[in-house]
Amino acid sequence: MDDQPAIWAEGLTKRFGHVRALDGVDLELATGRLLGLLGPNGAGKTTAVRILTTLLRPDAGHARVAGFDLRKERDLVRRHVGLSGQFAAVDSYLSGRENLVMVGRLTGMTRRAAHARADELLGRFGLGEVAGRQARTYSGGMRRRLDLAASVVGAPPVLFLDEPTTGLDPHGRLELWAQLEELTGQGTSVLLTTQYLEEADRLAHDIVVIDRGSVIAEGTPEQLKRQLGGDRLELRTTPGPQAQQLANVLASLGSGPPMLDAAAGRLVLPVSDDPSLLPRLVALMADAGLSVSDLSLRRLTLDDVFLALTGRPTTPDRSRDRGVQSDDFAVSPTTKGAR
């Protein structure tokens, strides 16, 4: 199975009543690589993960996972995948060590082997000191690490991680990223879902963006960023004609069309990574006699990806679990579906 992809899926389709959770999704993950499945709330990420790990049957489509046919070889697929879920499968009333030993025993290890594997993983995931404590006393970050450790007890060649860092603080996120890099470094193939472009950019070899059950973009992080025009320059000025004038004056700096919300005095310009950008910006504004009240240069976010690809922001309910305002990105694009 060496030259077979870790995951190959074609036309995956799943409906729940009227909702098309997946509407003909194709995916491919090469062995030893990490695929980032990126999308907002309700895009279909968890549905795809549940189907590919045999927890849910697709209405249509075919897939091979770890070299086995999803429909005809469900048990073999199940034995060769690990899953760390959005809803952690850890038993709160067992200790960290008991959780891992239990998983080992369930995968058919002897008592001795299960204990040895549990201790190895507790050390590796920084849980040695809390190994004897009930998991319900763990912090969110510890639970996430325990859940991840549980998913790799049987050293599965293909690992599914459904939003593994949602709810983690920046430090916890960095730690988990390092552990994932170690796993892929050892040859594990990983499909990771996330709502954070930054995370996919940092970890993934390839990214697939899904929205409402369909793939809307795919490629390496570099290809995707190039397609979307790189970083974002964000400016605020007096609402009204001056905002429009600013957009006209600065358009030549952009790697794509400017997005202007004239009523709010907010201008967003896709820009490529170029050291001469800010000097040119200052010169253009001085020549035109324009000023801004706020200016920032920032990396692309999932919101930018959506705005550029679909002409609309990500669904408002997404903002709730990130603790930001729902008008987070209330800019009306001047062109739709810019590519």
Ligand SMILES: Nc1ncnc2c1ncn2[C@@H]1O[C@H](COP(=O)(O)OP(=O)(O)OP(=O)(O)O)[C@@H](O)[C@H]1O
């Ligand atoms: N068991 C179910 N019954 C009914 N509808 C469902 C079920 N599971 C998922 N859905 C619907 O399918 C769509 C896709 O859901 P899914 O959980 O796959 O999204 P997601 O991308 O994982 O979102 P999130 O980022 O919020 O986890 C949503 O509209 C959801 O409401």
Ligand SMILES: [Mg+2]
């Ligand atoms: Mg989900």
